[in-house]
Amino acid sequence: MKEKIFIARRLREFAYSKTDRLKDFAGSLDMSPQTLNSYLSGKISPGSELLIKLSDLGCDIDWLLTGSGKNLKEKESGRKATDGRVFRVLGTIPAGRADVQDWSELNEFKNLEYDPDTHFYLKIDEEFGYSMMPMVNPGDYVLVSLYGKLKDGDLVVALYDKTKGALKLYSESKDIPGIVILTSYNQAIPPMFFKKEQIRAYKVVLIEKKV
Template sequence: MKKIDKKEAGNRLRRFLTERFGNLEDAAAYLDTTVSSLRNSYFNGQSLPGKAILEKLKADGCNIDWLLFGESETMVKRLGYPEYRIEAAIPAGRGELVDLSEWYQSDVLDYSPEDHVFIKVDSEFGYSMMPLIKPDDLVLISFTAPVYDGDLVAARWDRTKGALKLCSFPPNDRTMVMLSSYNSAVLPMVFKKNEIKMYKVVLIKKHGSKR
């Protein structure tokens, strides 16, 4: 789990409370604490807000990820999007789960329909990416997100042809792009960058999951 800089978290807490309430007296009253406690315990980095205060801050719109870790530029959570609790951190290899429930972290699915669309994996020709992606799965693609080496993308070429692949950029020729399947038995495809359009996959909705 990432280490929290208590002093920086205190600075962000001061900023949020000042902008939200205008004065520390009203902020302290809302949080059921005192101004001296805010200053001496939290603002100076002596301790972090407990779960009760974090819940009040979150209910008032504070982005807890921003408050504790500074990982988001957004101080206030965007309203109108579903928000999901981050319960734990899990390793990709061997390791132990890290319980995050006490930190009251969460994130939102804030994909705007203005620049995101779902595409459906073909039920007949959708087997080269199994078991990562299966036929009839839905993938959400972004028209604006940058594509990086190793990203899952929806690619189009020759106007009518396309595929869902893992993209990579050969280090010896950055003008080319290679599209690979999750199934290693399927040979990769290589294109010039200017011959292809790629759209980053930002979410996978597995077929049969509840709507």
Template sequence: MDTFEKRLQSIMGSKSQVDFANELGVTKQKIHNYVKGIVKPTYEVFLALSNKGYDVNWLLSGHKYNESDKFGTVNEQGIEYNAGYKKLPLYDRYEKDVDVKQWSNIGRKLYTLYVDRHYINPFCVKVIDDYMHPDIIINDVLLCSEDNVNLDREEIIFVVAFDDIGPRYASKKGDVIITSHNKNKAIKLYDRNEYKNIKIYKINKLIRDWS
């Protein structure tokens, strides 16, 4: 399935929007907005989907993973972001000392960068999921860092996935949904107190090869 909206329609199957809304405990209008791509579901809706047995990982990423898949063996990591559309502030073709064309198809796509700005432990990840489309698309490269991330702030925070607990999905409330490509790790909701003990990475810049 090409998009989040099409995958959502796929799991609805022959159910009407009213029936699907009743199953999840939301309004028909919300389901309509999700299907049309007007807004993305909140973390409560993702939890409801998970509790009903739907594959939230596939719905978010478009990828199905085998039971044998483990972090560290998956070639590339994807990313998610919080509800509410907001474009990254800067779309650059490249970052200093980064050549997108040099990216190998082998490995986990994690590379250390040497940049003039005062990022903490900067590195790159390559995007394989479409959940941030159209703001971020598959094969974009993200300059990330371990800079402090404060999810209590009003502005939308972008966070990135790694092998400790999987992709993050942050809400404006400061709650964080933890999903995982690893089938052995179940979806989990962390509150604003718990996430302070979780490693979260910040996206500083999007790097797109325009050629």
């Protein structure tokens, strides 16, 4: 699993050495951006067919798979590749009790790397960002996915009128089909109800707390 992450990181580096947009790089490989993202996130490793295409584009396959051989320089005029970081997962913690379990035996690592073409940051408004406290505070940042699949309880950026929208907890009504409920973490603020087609909602995948 860890090797997949390193291959994915080198593949991303090569992609940005060829083009400024991952969508264009995916096109040069005859694949969709979503498929490319599976390789760039380390979910799957390149097979022989993809390796041939990468080689034709000038990628050193030995370097891609092992890290040895010719290293690649970033495009001077282009955007730098995302500098991913790998963090160790120390254990599991239940939501209702303050104890950490199995931290000494859990051999797992988590790669904090998100595709900048499909994710973006938003800063919580310093003046009006109080409805989700203390879960999310004014000045915090949230990382938002353009294509993340929504499920009940997800934190979302919801756009429902001509304002900036709002950060809310997402759920779908079990009693009235097609109705979406947007709830604040602050229970003093009443929930909002919309028809599903009236809103656009984007999943928050990471909260970066203000320090």
